[in-house]
Amino acid sequence: MYYNLIGLSTQMQSEPVKGIFMQKKRIETVAFDFGRVLAMWDKDSQCKKFAKLSPLTAADIHKALTISPLGKMHDAGKLSALDFFAKAIEAAKLPQEMTFEEFSAIWRDIFSDNVGIERVLDQMDPKVKKIVVSNTDPIHFSAIKELPVMKKFFSDPKQLVLSYEVGA
Numbered sequence: 001m002y003y004n005l006i007g008l009s010t011q012m013q014s015e016p017v018k019g020i021f022m023q024k025k026r027i028e029t030v031a032f033d034f035g036r037v038l039a040m041w042d043k044d045s046q047c048k049k050f051a052k053l054s055p056l057t058a059a060d061i062h063k064a065l066t067i068s069p070l071g072k073m074h075d076a077g078k079l080s081a082l083d084f085f086a087k088a089i090e091a092a093k094l095p096q097e098m099t100f101e102e103f104s105a106i107w108r109d110i111f112s113d114n115v116g117i118e119r120v121l122d123q124m125d126p127k128v129k130k131i132v133v134s135n136t137d138p139i140h141f142s143a144i145k146e147l148p149v150m151k152k153f154f155s156d157p158k159q160l161v162l163s164y165e166v167g168a
Contacts, residue, residue: 034134064091077164108143135163
């Protein structure tokens, strides 16, 4: 018998105890959210960097690129990275001569380690399957996959549920 409990997949096992059977739960899978669990992120820093290149404020850029339909479409995989870049240049009033590489370098530069999470992951039973669920886009994920915690514990693509890949 399988069931899910807030990111935990468990299997019921029967164990004989003094002539009777008792139910024992064994955790089989743990799902981790990426942001602010496996690593930290700071989108304000990227918006401030873009604001230095734009007549818009960092707050206006945040609205235009992150919480707008444009940002949501990118996270859901409805816009390619290049299409998002082209639309982001216009929406954030960034310089028309800005290259995709320059844009991506700023867009990607928001992640930092979550101190202590590797210790938690190291202490988990190695038989427990670990997966990552993340609302992200392909440009951000190109940085996410390079983080030490991701390389060490989540290098198998089968461990990843990414919004831009599943259309969420």
